[in-house]
Amino acid sequence: MDKQLEWIMHLDKTYYVNVFGDRVPVAFTHGKGVYLYATDEKRYMDLLGGIAVNVVGHANPRLVKAISGQARKFIHCSSHYYIEGQSELARALVQKSFADRVFLCNSGAEANEAAIKLARAYFYKKGAPRAKIISAIHSFHGRTLATITATGQEKYSKPFAPLPEGFIHVPFNNIEAMRAAVDSDTCAVLLELVQGESGILPADVEYIKAVRELCTETGALLILDEVQTGIGRTGTLFAYEQFGIIPDILTTAKGLAGGVPIGAMLATENAASGFAPGDHGSTFGGNPLAAAAALAVLEEIDQRELMKNAKVVGDYLMKKLRQIQKRTGSIAEVRGMGLLIGIELSSPIAVEVRKMCFEKGYLVNSIGTSVIRIAPPLIISKRQAAAFISALSEILSL
Ligand SMILES: Cc1ncc(COP(=O)(O)O)c(C=O)c1O
Numbered sequence: 001m002d003k004q005l006e007w008i009m010h011l012d013k014t015y016y017v018n019v020f021g022d023r024v025p026v027a028f029t030h031g032k033g034v035y036l037y038a039t040d041e042k043r044y045m046d047l048l049g050g051i052a053v054n055v056v057g058h059a060n061p062r063l064v065k066a067i068s069g070q071a072r073k074f075i076h077c078s079s080h081y082y083i084e085g086q087s088e089l090a091r092a093l094v095q096k097s098f099a100d101r102v103f104l105c106n107s108g109a110e111a112n113e114a115a116i117k118l119a120r121a122y123f124y125k126k127g128a129p130r131a132k133i134i135s136a137i138h139s140f141h142g143r144t145l146a147t148i149t150a151t152g153q154e155k156y157s158k159p160f161a162p163l164p165e166g167f168i169h170v171p172f173n174n175i176e177a178m179r180a181a182v183d184s185d186t187c188a189v190l191l192e193l194v195q196g197e198s199g200i201l202p203a204d205v206e207y208i209k210a211v212r213e214l215c216t217e218t219g220a221l222l223i224l225d226e227v228q229t230g231i232g233r234t235g236t237l238f239a240y241e242q243f244g245i246i247p248d249i250l251t252t253a254k255g256l257a258g259g260v261p262i263g264a265m266l267a268t269e270n271a272a273s274g275f276a277p278g279d280h281g282s283t284f285g286g287n288p289l290a291a292a293a294a295l296a297v298l299e300e301i302d303q304r305e306l307m308k309n310a311k312v313v314g315d316y317l318m319k320k321l322r323q324i325q326k327r328t329g330s331i332a333e334v335r336g337m338g339l340l341i342g343i344e345l346s347s348p349i350a351v352e353v354r355k356m357c358f359e360k361g362y363l364v365n366s367i368g369t370s371v372i373r374i375a376p377p378l379i380i381s382k383r384q385a386a387a388f389i390s391a392l393s394e395i396l397s398l
Helices: 003-015 061-073 084-095 108-125 145-150 175-181 205-218 288-303 306-328 350-359 382-397
Strands: 028-032 035-038 043-046 101-105 132-136 167-170 186-192 221-225 249-252 263-267 331-337 340-345 365-367 371-374
Touching: 043 382, 061 288, 084 101, 084 263, 084 288, 101 108, 108 145, 108 186, 108 221, 108 249, 108 263, 167 175, 175 205, 186 205, 205 221, 288 306, 306 331, 306 340, 306 382, 350 365, 350 371, 350 382
Parallel strands: 132 167, 132 186, 186 221, 221 249
Antiparallel strands: 028 035, 035 043, 101 263, 249 263, 331 340, 340 371, 365 371
16 A cells, blocks of 8 residues: 555544545545546546546546636625526526526535425415425435435434434335325425435336326425436436426436536426525525536537437446346346446345456445446446456456
């Protein structure tokens, strides 16, 4: 281990709150495209992209120019004033989606928090308050108190009781369970289209269509959490476009500003009417720096046709992974959409496989004991993907 890494690890172990335990023993000094370079100068292909964040790759020239250009002008001012980039970004997101209005914040959890508040406020303002939010078992919606409560995994919420009231969890992809849960006190159904944090589990198209109908019938708002699936990752700007429905509210974050912290809540005019001046806000949300970064990311996605690339390279990866599955039997299932892919291994060796990938210079992540997740920058080429496939194939043939 080199001295610089040793020192960084010492600082972390001494001073940082221990919420990450033993991290992967590496620290990066810089990156370029799909590669990250460590303190010992070793190069790694980044197939995780900061967990679906670095959509335009590392040190992307357009993004760097936008951020540095904005920093030279001004980084921040209060939302008490009109902010050009914030308004332009809201317009861009509206023009590219179902939405009529946008609220900007700083993370996925905050975007979901805004959506939950909006759903409750919407019915409160109508004079007919509704409390219940229905979400799915195995979902993940963030780390704030409301979003850990919405998250359908007790391990994230148990130590933090008492939790906010009114959250109900139902099995994912099970329309009967959803029908049994939604009633006249339900203000919203909150779902991911691919459950990212529990092993890349895509929703069924028929299920999502039926949930949409159910929400329309009962008046409940449909909130889609596209924090992980949004911003081109699945081959379209948002995954809902591939499900033939539109939500009332959508949240996104991760990839939106290519690594600069940001979150966004998109809503129809009707749903957005639930918020009045003073109901919600954020110091940093949609500040000039984050907005400039997000505008540059959206432009880069368009100019370089990165959504198309996500579909083409994603399909290629899944095809090749299924070939490994057939040949070696070491893979039980390959799941995903575009460049959000889960590789379910036939035995609980995901941590070992992740470590072997790392040794060979490939960054992937393991979920639980048997799933490997990849969510690389959308700029990844077929040639780069092929290099990973050949390394993984070797590892799984051992
Ligand atoms: C689907 C989903 N929602 C919400 C979040 C929370 O986002 P953040 O960590 O930016 O608060 C995540 C993060 O992994 C996520 O995957």
